[in-house]
Amino acid sequence: MLNEKPPVYPLFDSADFILAGNSFVNQHITTITLHKVPDAGLIIEHCSDWLFEQKQSENNYKAYRSELTTFLHWCFDVASLSPIQVTRKDIARYINYCENPPIDLVGYFNVAQFKTDKPTGIRYPNSAWRPFIGKKKLGKQLPYSLSENALKTKIAIISSFYGYLNSEEYTERNPAQLWLKHSRFAVNRKYVKNDDDNHHAFTKLQWSYVVSTVTELAEKEPEKHQRSLFLINILYSCYLRISEISARAGYSPMMSQFRKDAHNGIWYFYVPFSKSGKARSIAISASLLDGLRTYRHFLGLSDLPNINEQHPIFIRHKAASHGRDSGELNANLGIRQIREEIDTLINLAADKALEDGFDHDSELMRKLSAHNIRHTGITHDININKRPLSHVQADAGHESIDTTSQYLHTTQTERHQSAANKPLDHLA
DSSP states (O other), rough: TTOOOOOOOOOOOOOGGGGGHHHHHEEEHHHHHHHTOOOHHHHHHHHHHHHHHHOOOOOHHHHHHHHHHHHHHIIIIIIIIGGGGHHHHHHHHHHHHHSSSOOGESSSSSOOEEETTTTEEEEEEEOOOOOOOOOOEETTEEEOHHHHHHHHHHHHHHHHHHHHHTTTTTTOOOOHHHHHSSSSGTTTTTOOOOOOOOOOOOOHHHHHHHHHHHHHHHOOOOOHHHHHHHHHHHHHHHHHHHHHHSTTTTTBGGGGGGGEEETTTOEEESSSSSSOOOEEEEEHHHHHHHHHHHHHHHTTTTSSSOTTTTOBBOSSSSSSSSSTBBOOSSSSBBHHHHHHHHHHHHHHHHHHHHHTTHHHHHHHTOOOHHHHHHHHHHHHHHHHHHOOOHHHHHHHSSHHHHHHTOOOOOHHHHHHHHHHHOOOOOOO
């Protein structure tokens, strides 16, 4: 039945439907966001993106979806915690919950997590679905138990998800991996953090191709690409995570987030909710402020916004076809739309580099994504613009200066040159 709520909400539909979203789940997550876990909507966005990457393997998709749903049920409904607040001890609590789940959450047959209402075509959560599946013997229900292999699989999947959040810089820790390292399963296993391309930055040459390509597009097709130009400007200049500039349940980035300090007249960009639930104010460059003026002129707005302005920073070029903004044109872009737009722009820039004979650079550029623009802004500010690490740390929202220091690239020669003329007494 459409109106019958399940005891635990299935959160992610099958791969064919996951990108479309689900109005019942959206309403459920909005309630959690408002009353329990402020970043629940953002977590769901990250989960959906990660799951969609597994769509090529149906078995992996189903396994990951089930484990994520169970874990988020515990985080949101039982512990009232964001996954980024979860500690190693919390993982132990979660495991205990999975080993001894409430009886009413145990089912004894597999059912679909979502069903389709035939008259309307609406997908809705199946009230008969349960997150835990028990066994029967001779027609009798056996007490629920979790096997060692099932437990290892469960924690390995959650650890893999935290690895994804690490790569997105949404959290800097992995409590599931920490639990594994100290668990009975750690004897013959060694967990190593995999290196990947997520911390790579565009070189000066590669980034110049991105900027020049998007600038040219904005001049030729302003209706389509003035937005693109300001998008890469703010991502690079403010080191923004995609989640900080995209719309989701409970958050719509507005022009009023560009603010002027009443005391010193300095403009900054305000992020009301970043990872770990922290707000931050980001110093902005004169170049970004000029870009903002140009972009706002194109939108028919005044030079600069006021504190009460409710105009979205980014609006769609065409009305949404589904979801909470269905039929609306003047609505913020979501994480997925921004990623897809940035990926298209990077590939166009890579085409230009290839045309000019920079084959290797073109190949490397195609491996980078929207998230690498944040790393590029940080890397260039530290190593080229020579901004102090503490300033970059504050603007980037890093919890530790050690994280910011990872972007500091120096050669042995550079270190020698910087040390060569150090005096013993600066006043001598």
